[in-house]
Amino acid sequence: MSMPATRTGERLDSWRRSSTGCADFTCTVRRPFKSRLKEKAKALLPDLLFLSLLHRKEVGRFPNLIRPRTFNEQILRRSLKPDPRYAPLTDKLGVREYVGRALGEQFLIPLISEPAGFTPSVFDSLPDSFVMKANHGSSFVEVVHDKSKASFEELQHLAARWLSTNFYRNARERHYRDIEPRLFFETLLLDKRGKIPADYKVHCFGGKAGRPEMFILHISDRFGQDPRGNIYDANWNHLDVSVGGYARSAMPEPPPDNLAMVLQAAETLAEGFDYVRVDLYAFDDAIYFGELTFTPGAGVVPMFPDHIDFEWGRLLRTVASTDTQ
Numbered sequence: 001m002s003m004p005a006t007r008t009g010e011r012l013d014s015w016r017r018s019s020t021g022c023a024d025f026t027c028t029v030r031r032p033f034k035s036r037l038k039e040k041a042k043a044l045l046p047d048l049l050f051l052s053l054l055h056r057k058e059v060g061r062f063p064n065l066i067r068p069r070t071f072n073e074q075i076l077r078r079s080l081k082p083d084p085r086y087a088p089l090t091d092k093l094g095v096r097e098y099v100g101r102a103l104g105e106q107f108l109i110p111l112i113s114e115p116a117g118f119t120p121s122v123f124d125s126l127p128d129s130f131v132m133k134a135n136h137g138s139s140f141v142e143v144v145h146d147k148s149k150a151s152f153e154e155l156q157h158l159a160a161r162w163l164s165t166n167f168y169r170n171a172r173e174r175h176y177r178d179i180e181p182r183l184f185f186e187t188l189l190l191d192k193r194g195k196i197p198a199d200y201k202v203h204c205f206g207g208k209a210g211r212p213e214m215f216i217l218h219i220s221d222r223f224g225q226d227p228r229g230n231i232y233d234a235n236w237n238h239l240d241v242s243v244g245g246y247a248r249s250a251m252p253e254p255p256p257d258n259l260a261m262v263l264q265a266a267e268t269l270a271e272g273f274d275y276v277r278v279d280l281y282a283f284d285d286a287i288y289f290g291e292l293t294f295t296p297g298a299g300v301v302p303m304f305p306d307h308i309d310f311e312w313g314r315l316l317r318t319v320a321s322t323d324t325q
Contacts (some may be wrong), residue, residue, distance in 0.1 A: 047172040051076050051299070054171065058300040059309070071312035075299030082175035086294045091179045092135040099289045102268055107289045109281075114184040118159045123152040129188040132159065136179040137167030143188065143196065143223050159183050171298030189281060189288060196223055197283035198253075199290065200262055204270035204278055205315040211267055213315055217243060218253060234263055242304040244297060256282040265289075275316045 042050065048065070055063045055076060063073045065080070078086075088094045096108055112130055115122045128147050132155060134140035140162045144150050163183060168176040191197050199219040206212030214234045221227045229246025231239045236259060238252035256262060265287055266278040279290030303309045 043169060047080060047174070050172055051079065054298075055300050059302055063299075069313050070309040071303070071316055072297075072299045072301060072309055074313055074316045075295050075297070077299075079171070079173040079175075079295050079299055082173070082294070086175040087178035089292050090175055090294060092133060092291055093182055093184055094135070094179075095292055099269065102271075103265055103289070107265065107287060109189060109288050110187040112185040112187060114182060118156055118183055120152050123155065126185060127187075131186045131188050132183070133186065134159070134162040134181060134183055136176060136181040137162075137165065137170070140165075145188070171300065173295045173298055175294070189283075191283040197281045198222070200256070200280045200282055201290075201293075201296075202262070202266035202270075202278045202280065203275075203296075203312075204266055204273070205275050205312070206270075211263075212270055214263060214266060215239070215241075215312075216262075217246075219246060220249070220253065240305075241308050243308075244301050258282055258285055258287060261287055 045053070052062055052065075055061070055072065059072055063070075063076055065073060065077050068074045068077050089098060093114060096111070100108055112126065113122060126144075126147060129145050130147070132142040132144065142155065142158060144155075163181045165181075167179075168174065189197055199217075199222055201217040201219065203215045203217065204212040205214070216232045216234070216236075217229055218232060219227060219229045227246060228249045229242070229244065230248050230252060231241040231243060232252070232255075233239060236255040242248060259282075262280055262282045265280060269278045269289075269292065270276050273294075275294075277293040277296045279293065281288040281290060303312070
């Protein structure tokens with residue numbers, strides 16, 4: 001799942017502090033060494049063992065990947081044996097063609113640039129506000145409200161770190177191996193209040209005849225100081241459910257005025273899939289596409305109450321397979 005972004009300088013300062021952790025020279029040297037050693041050891045684990053241990057750590061039980069029952073277990077199996085369609089549609093640049101064809105170009109966030117390399121001239125050509133992203137994974141998002149308060153060097157450092165990240169190694173979602181890392185810049189979407197609009201992450205179960213069963217994770221203030229996540233059904237009934245680490249709001253939010261259009265857009269993009277999460281932005285009577293996610297949370301997302309993991313698992317119809325290699 002995506003993590004809230006901070007201003008560039010704050011993010012880099014935090015990253016530098018976490019890389020050292022103390023002023024003592026021995027500690028400074030030992031911690032990166034231990035961290036590198038741990039990462040190398042994890043990299044040697046086979047995917048199946050790695051995912052089983054990660055699922056046990058995050059969800060609290062070892063997964064059954066021979067006869068998966070829960071939502072997370074079935075997502076793990078998808079990670080190990082992805083549909084060939086997943087990689088091109090998970091690619092945040094490559095998916096634009098599919099969305100433009102299925103919904104229309106007006107649903108795409110305007111693309112500013114997709115440069116071959118990030119250079120000072122590329123930085124100079126960017127508008128006063130923009131969003132910098134990478135196409136090959138989650139959390140590669142940097143919001144720049146005012147370019148005069150950012151610097152090329154800080155953004156270049158961040159972009160280089162993104163592009164050098166093998167996202168498949170994070171949680172062994174195998175379809176990410178087939179996505180070539182690329183940097184791109186989009187228009188910064190703001191609503192009438194000048195705020196970044198909320199995310200509507202529509203979990204679509206079904207993919208056959210008729211409308212899929214849909215649950216909406218509404219995330220507000222994602223890049224702010226108090227992000228909140230609430231789950232609603234397709235009729236905007238507030239459900240006593242939590243997925244992932246977002247705190248719930250004290251009171252449910254009102255539905256968007258164009259909720260019917262949100263559900264129709266999600267249904268259109270989900271056609272032909274037994275499950276996909278369709279991320280959209282809906283504000284001021286407009287709808288923009290965010291991304292398609294076929295293995296949300298890499299199949300290691302705590303769900304509360306726990307029986308929701310089993311209920312969503314029953315909804316998720318997957319191709320029967322016992323081959324988890």
